[in-house]
Amino acid sequence: MPQETLRQNPLWRAEDLGKPIPNTPHAISMCLPRWQDVVGYEEKDPATMEKLHLGYPRFFYHPLVEAAAHKFRKSGDECVQLYTTRNAAERCAAYLWVNDPLARLEVRAVNGSSVYLISFPEKLADAAKAYWQHAGEGISSRCAEALLNGIPAPDASAATALIKTRISEFSGAKPEDIYLFPSGMAAIHAIYIAARKTRMDAPTAQFAFPYGDTLKLQEKFNPHQALFYQRGDADDLAQLEKDLARQTISGLFCEFPSNPLLTCVDLPRLRELADQFRFPIIIDETLGACINQNTLPVSDVTAISLTKFFSGTSDVMGGALILNEDAPFYQTFRNELRAIHEPEAFYGTDVIQLEKDSRDYRPRVEKINQTARTVSEYLRQHPAVDSVYYPALTDKSRYDQFRRPDGGYGGLLSFVLNDPRKHTEKVYDRLEITKGPNLGTSFSLCCPFVLIAHYNELEWAEKAGASRWLIRISVGTEEADELIARLERALPPANP
Structure with missing residues (x-):
């Protein structure tokens, strides 16, 4: 399998620039092996771009x-x-x-x-x-392939039912309260439309540093834009309460934990404010992967990118919304989604592939949980590392409020080096881990996330606490000792 190949032989060398991740016709990521390759990609340098034939499907036309x-x-x-x-x-x-x-x-x-x-x-x-x-x-690329070859869409009803049942078993929600979409952003876009319809003249709010497109969606698709509370801390909670006393909002979006800082907002306090001021809470729980935590009781809706841990292959896209049947906006959102949600939007061949990919979801995520925690502890103790971001280390008490009894802390971590301007580019370039955008894969994957996601707004990101020198690692199912050995070869000694 291509994923097994990447676990053993990662794409990290200069000559790997532009190779698909994984080596399949429908790969959804591409290799950016050096720091300057990321810069070249962001600046659309011809020498870099001529090597890139595909990329993440929402950013590249396959x-x-x-x-x-x-x-x-x-x-x-x-x-x-x-x-x-x-x-x-x-x-x-x-x-x-x-x-x-x-x-x-x-x-x-x-x-x-x-x-x-x-x-x-x-x-x-x-x-x-x-x-x-x-x-x-x-x-999707699979839909395009079928169109080019005159092949009709297959019946994916059985695969759809299996995916919903699987998510239901992990989340505790009823299958009829789970809605599938062609991507995680399509799911967030749908609930954004539904939330806005409750108060068309009001802004939405983004609480804590977000995945960039969630905030961009709110800023570009609504004339009222969005209220943005960049750190999601106690001061931002106080400011949110003051703002709510002056104006209504149509919904509040947050992540738990956040990407890439792995922070956890005060969900119980947000729930109190939502009940007091009557607005829905939409939680992106992609990093919790359903298995590790249960934020549904304090949300109106949770969203999850099935592209990530649920698939684990980097070969298919998908997303889901999960409604909380006990939440105040449950019936409102059910009614709105009857009009917005179109099952046929999620192309049948993609659904069938996603169902196959997710059959080993639980044991795969459990293995990733164990490895990531071991790697995070190694990085925390390494003398060359200044900061490590991982839920077991970052806002642990808040995370533990919603961690399932058998749940872990997930597979995503980030770190910043001491004297990062001096060391980061060299460390990234020699790190023997597959490098490219995406996360949640069964093979480890890393990228300089802030550089690649916020290249044109780096000062803005740093004011929100996200260093431009941050390296993000999505831990795969490799053995912890193997990943630590790769990190050891890349990291500088304590006193170079």
Whole structure:
């Protein structure tokens, strides 16, 4: 298996630049082995970009997706995107019209399939790409492959039921309160739409440093933008309470724990404020992986990227929303999701692949939990390391409030070196771990997350506590001793 190959032979050398992670036709990540490769990617340096033929599907148009768009456009100069449903294509059109109310846009069906194409002028290409990235509703490479070959979508109802049952067993929610989406961001986008409909004239709130696209979604898709509480600490809680006394919000988004700082917000206090001021709480629990923690009782909705730990392969995308049947907005969200959620948006072949990938979910995550905790302790004690971010070390008491009796602390950790400006680039370049965006894979994967996610706003990120020199590691199922040996070879001695 490609994943087994990456556990034993990681992609980390200079010559690995641009290789798919893993080596499959539908890989969703690419190798950026050196610090300067990340800089080259962010600055769109031609020498770097010519090596990158695919990447994370919301940021890159996969070659199969590009080929399908080329095949179904009417003329060579027509700009198009493909979506799995008409409603998704029309949401993109609405977003583009906000950017240019006079733009000529067309939404049309593709060969009688359930796929729809949106045509737009070239001047809106960047705005269309932003929608593709933040909404997460574009067609997958498997869907594009089927379109190119004239293959109808398979019946994935059995796989859908199995995935829902699996999530139900882990989360405690009823299968009918679980909604599947083609990506984690598509799930967050759907509940964002539902939350906004409760108060169209109000902003949303983002509490604590977020995964970037969740905040960008709120900032770009709502004229009221978002209230942002960047650290999510006691001072931010006090400020949130003051702001709520002056204005309503349509929903509060947070992560538990956060990415990449692995902090844990005060969920019980947020729940008190939500009940007092009547707004829903949406918790992204991707890093907790359902198995490790249970935040559903204090949320109205939890969201999870199934692309990550649930799949573990870096070969398929998916997302889910889980409704809390005891929460105040339960019936409201059920009603809204009846209109928003379209099962056919999650392409059948992807659903079937995700079901196969997730069959070993529990033992895989349990192994990752054990290894990650051992690695975090090694890093915490290493003299070259200044800071380690991991739930067992960062806000542990808060995490433990929601940790399941048999749950661990997850597979994601981050660290910053002493004198990071001097050492970080060299350490990253010689670290023998596969390097590229994504997390939750069965093979270890690392990236300079703040650099790659916030390159054009590094000072902003650092004010929120996220160092530009932070290295994030998603721990896989390798043995802890093996990963520690790789780190030992990369890290500088205490007094170089």
